[in-house]
Amino acid sequence: MVKEISVDTIWELLHKIPDPEIPSISIVELGVVRNVKFNEDNFHITVTPTYSGCPAMSFMKDEIVRAMEAEGISNYQLHTSLAPPWTTDWMSTEVKEKLKEAGIAPPSEKVQCPQCDSPKVESISEFGSTACKALYKCNTCAEIFHYFKKF
Numbered sequence: 001m002v003k004e005i006s007v008d009t010i011w012e013l014l015h016k017i018p019d020p021e022i023p024s025i026s027i028v029e030l031g032v033v034r035n036v037k038f039n040e041d042n043f044h045i046t047v048t049p050t051y052s053g054c055p056a057m058s059f060m061k062d063e064i065v066r067a068m069e070a071e072g073i074s075n076y077q078l079h080t081s082l083a084p085p086w087t088t089d090w091m092s093t094e095v096k097e098k099l100k101e102a103g104i105a106p107p108s109e110k111v112q113c114p115q116c117d118s119p120k121v122e123s124i125s126e127f128g129s130t131a132c133k134a135l136y137k138c139n140t141c142a143e144i145f146h147y148f149k150k151f
């Protein structure tokens with residue numbers, strides 16, 4: 001290999017892959033990428049799927065494969081880890097802030113309107129565009145928004 005590829009390079013590449021549903025958040029920020037290790041000439045990338053109801057995981061894996069291929073990296077292995085299970089607690093405060101900016105109520109004990117912060121909200125549907133999100137309506141500003149379910 002001519003090009004110097006390090007574990008940091010891999011992290012950088014992964015950081016550029018957006019969540020398929022919330023493009024302002026990368027799969028690293030989402031907490032899906034758990035680990036990158038270099039061992040016996042191979043990079044080992046460990047991912048933990050989000051909710052089982054989310055169809056995005058195979059898409060994310062395809063994106064990882066594509067990102068590696070684009071850089072000419074072939075000495076890597078993709079691992080899936082199911083324990084511990086993915087949780088929204090792995091999202092940083094910064095990421096939750098980004099969700100809010102995207103008009104999505106971040107996971108929390110108490111759902112608040114992402115537009116006006118009102119706690120006076122009601123659930124319209126337990127399933128929004130995907131199983132990960134519920135549809136809510138704000139009774140203060142009438143905004144209809146998605147809530148990223150706490151998990």
Ligand SMILES: [Zn+2]
Pocket residue numbers: 113114115116117118138139140141142143
């Ligand atoms: Zn509101």
